[in-house]
Amino acid sequence: MVLAELSGSISRALQQMNNATVIDEKVLNDCLNEISRALLQADVQFSMVRDMQTNIKNIVNFDELAAGHNKRRIIQQAVSNELCKMLDPGKPSFTPKKGKTSVIMFVGLQGSGKTTTCTKYAYYHQKKGWKPALVCADTFRAGAFDQLKQNATKAKIPFYGSYMESDPVKIAGEGVERFKKENCDLIIVDTSGRHKQEAALFEEMRQVAEVTKPDLVIFVMDSSIGQAAFDQAQAFKQSVAVGAVIITKMDGHAKGGGALSAVATTKSPVIFIGTGEHMDEFEVFDVEPFVRRLLGMRDWSGFMDRMHEFVPTNEQTELVQKLSEGTFTFRLMYEQLQPLLKMGPAGQVLSAFGAELMAKGNEKENQVKFKRYMTIMDSMTNAELDSTNPKLMNGSRIICIARGSGRKVEDVMEMIQFYKMFAKIWSNMMKRLKVPKKGSMNARSQSMTAQHVSKALPPQMLKQMGGMGGLQSLMKQMGSN
Ligand SMILES: Nc1nc2c(ncn2[C@@H]2O[C@H](COP(=O)(O)OP(=O)(O)OP(=O)(O)O)[C@@H](O)[C@H]2O)c(=O)[nH]1
Incomplete structure (x- = not known):
């Protein structure tokens, strides 16, 4: 189910509730069941959906709600709050400061859009007057360095990498040192894409983190990954201190629900979304407007x-x-x-x-x-x-x-x-x-x-x-x- 469909199903469920003459426990249950079905179809984890149901039912307690309370509004608000809670871990991620060196390490699955996103992130900040630099510590995928080099050259962003050196830890360390000396304020380290089964690659990622001492580790996730997002996010979180999430390919047939699960797993906020292959198809992510749109509420x-x-x-x-x-x-x-x-x-x-x-x-x-x-x-x-x-x-x-x-x-x-x-x-x-x-x-x-x-x-x-x-x-x- 693509995000638009999820949004359609949720707002239909709320609308049906709004159409009911009297709001009682049955109407609430029907509405919550509809919403839960939509979320499960969009690949949100079952446990998260169940918790959401329980929390809303606790808030909307018909025995305690005095007559005259606007139950429709209370229910709509509770659904909105629960969805915001899923997407908002409650603590902001590390925010780099212009003019002060920060090291940002990108991790994620193969093909998630990590390399593209590194450049988008650098380009976004460059346009705002930062001095970013890119380090390619992906020695696993042939062509990764060329891809980064090409993107970086196009955006006129300095980059560091090697065709000869096969040790990503060495490259990452050297690149970060060099750009620190050049007073770059945003040093972005791209790492190899990996699957959770690849223990050696996870160990390598830990070592890159050890040597570069990143201020922020960003987990890049393809929005269409579905249920697998939860497990993958957990595997990454266990290896490195993931502090923020970027969801890519939101322009495609995004299931979106996987993203909700990943945020809950990593307890890290989504900071940007990728909305296309081009450098500037990249947007800051705001939880509230996103949820309002999901609920069919006005933005x-x-x-x-x-x-x-x-x-x-x-x-x-x-x-x-x-x-x-x-x-x-x-x-x-x-x-x-x-x-x-x-x-x-x-x-x-x-x-x-x-x-x-x-x-x-x-x-x-x-x-x-x-x-x-x-x-x-x-x-x-x-x-x-x-x-x-x-x-x-x-x-x-x-x-x-x-x-x-x-x-x-x-x-x-x-x-x-x-x-x-x-x-x-x-x-x-x-x-x-x-x-x-x-x-x-x-x-x-x-x-x-x-x-x-x-x-x-x-x-x-x-x-x-x-x-x-x-x-x-x-x-x-x-x-x-
Ligand atoms: N439509 C769309 N395509 C994207 C987006 N972000 C990345 N891509 C495409 O996804 C594909 C994979 O992107 P890469 O940046 O090579 O992925 P990667 O995660 O670095 O791959 P590995 O190095 O194998 O880990 C490329 O064709 C990108 O153009 C996005 O937001 N929207």
Whole structure:
């Protein structure tokens, strides 16, 4: 089962639960059984699936949950937390520091994509201003040195290896020493691929680790390896101190479940994923967005992508500015509804805001509703539009607005209710994107913010703003306001 299928099955199971009129033990069991079946088919270890079931059942205790608790939300949150727990060992891996020498050793099965990943890792850091270097300690596979040499030359990264020397421990030691002298801050050691049955090769890997004293050992794993991942990861972990995992070939028919198992075995976080054969097909891995996607929940960076389709280019900079202001006024809601009406079915875009904001499958009705809200807002004063406080509109103001817009008082109340929901979702989005409020930004948080916002922005939009530089200077301007 590929990851997309796993995601489909899990979100279908949750949706079925959401459709049930009453959430009781049977509905929960059916939902958990569906999710477990999907995870097992995706090659997640049986013991992990069983533990997940038990943990969720302990959290969602129907005898203890008082009436009025939103059981659907509690169950969804519990499933999300359990999946995050599987993928997040709770402690971050060693993070190398730019300008300070770190030795990173790559280990993994034959053909897992280790050599390719070493170069991707080096290239990723080089682009960020590091001084990486590659050492080829794979003397087992003929052609491994040539492959590394070719990749390194293409990326203009210094490398060390030998056609003559057959002792990988010697090569690794010499390479690391040389690049330390050259003040490289990221020395990457590629080792031979091996299977857990190959005791001699495992011993050799231990010796390479002994001589190079790596700050971090990265276990590279092919995402399609399936159930075998667990055993393999365990064998590597027993021989060397694996501190992080990189999963490759996530672009292919990835089962994904093996990755969950490997993380649990090595108790090390996944730090990157490989998404293609090319040097830059390499992404930082974040647990939460990954799990949210598996559960079919909204990812806020997806929201930004969609907004890009609907917000005209000349208004995009302004939108980013508004994001950083952190306050959600009635006027801002008006402005967000406007493009949705102009550009066709609002439901398509508004689904990005979460199901709560709209009646599902009723696009036409939603359109009419948003138009009505905007007509009502046309009768509000500037002070009311620029406020975040609905209480500004007391009883008599609500009657005036209703009269002015030719609508009923109930319609005005409904619009205010909608505003409150929208504002809550907006503020959650700000937290997710970690956007600090306007004026509270120092130089460091400006650059952090720019990084966060840039991640959420579609590439074309970032380009139009003058790349990272343009975005940073925009953030600076806003911080100094
Ligand atoms: N599609 C895809 N292919 C990848 C990815 N990473 C590596 N590959 C391909 O996987 C194959 C094996 O990669 P290598 O880097 O040679 O594997 P290795 O683990 O160093 O192999 P050994 O030296 O035998 O251990 C190559 O054809 C790579 O191009 C990825 O993220 N996606």
